[in-house]
Amino acid sequence: MIVIRPLSDTPEVRVALADLLIEAVAHGGSVSFMHPLAPGAAHAFWAGALAAAARGERAVLGAFNDGVLAGTVTLHLDCPPNQPHRGEIGKLMVRVAQRGRGIAAALMRAAERLAVERGRSLLVLDTASEGGAAGLYEGLGWTYAGEIPDYALKPHGGLVGTRLYWKRVG
Numbered sequence: 797m798i799v800i801r802p803l804s805d806t807p808e809v810r811v812a813l814a815d816l817l818i819e820a821v822a823h824g825g826s827v828s829f830m831h832p833l834a835p836g837a838a839h840a841f842w843a844g845a846l847a848a849a850a851r852g853e854r855a856v857l858g859a860f861n862d863g864v865l866a867g868t869v870t871l872h873l874d875c876p877p878n879q880p881h882r883g884e885i886g887k888l889m890v891r892v893a894q895r896g897r898g899i900a901a902a903l904m905r906a907a908e909r910l911a912v913e914r915g916r917s918l919l920v921l922d923t924a925s926e927g928g929a930a931g932l933y934e935g936l937g938w939t940y941a942g943e944i945p946d947y948a949l950k951p952h953g954g955l956v957g958t959r960l961y962w963k964r965v966g
Contacts (some may be wrong), residue, residue: 797868798899800906802857805846812857812865814838820889821951825882826924827887831951845870845887855914857906859890859899866894869903871910879917883911885921888910888929900929904936912966919965925957935940 803809814835820835829837847868849856852954853874858869864871867890875882890899911919923929934940947958 797859798902800857800902810839810842813842816889816891823892824927824951825889826950826956829831855910857903862892866891867899867903869907871907873914881916882918883916885919900932902925908924908965917964917966920962922958922960930959933961
């Protein structure tokens with residue numbers, strides 16, 4: 797059974813998130829990092845992200861399968877003053893061995909519910925044009941807004957575009 801809950805900064809959580817991030821990057825996940833990702837960099841990223849969550853600037857959700865972290869998603873809430881109604885989805889990752897079980901979809905639904913609870917009515921996200929999760933997002937009712945070519949480097953090198961999506965929630 798998959799259990800999804802907000803994560804807070806503990807050594808165990810940070811290690812599990814860092815391991816997940818390193819695995820995602822090693823398998824080509826376009827989540828802002830290059831391969832090979834050093835453990836120290838992964839830990840530092842999550843320390844900062846979890847500190848931002850503690851300040852209410854974002855929420856980091858974890859999906860647990862039999863008590864083991866199987867995936868995560870981040871809901872960014874720290875938007876400019878003229879965008880208090882908006883949030884952004886980031887860092888959706890599921891362990892390779894846990895994929896195909898509906899974990900990513902469950903994480904997205906949980907993030908959308910949390911966004912509504914936090915007073916958000918519009919969410920945005922981006923995903924890599926190649927190897928990204930466009931099919932998942934479209935299947936969950938997200939609207940494709942367009943593509944930016946050569947947006948970022950792939951984890952193993954070479955440029956990749958990004959597809960932009962939005963969704964009204966609540």
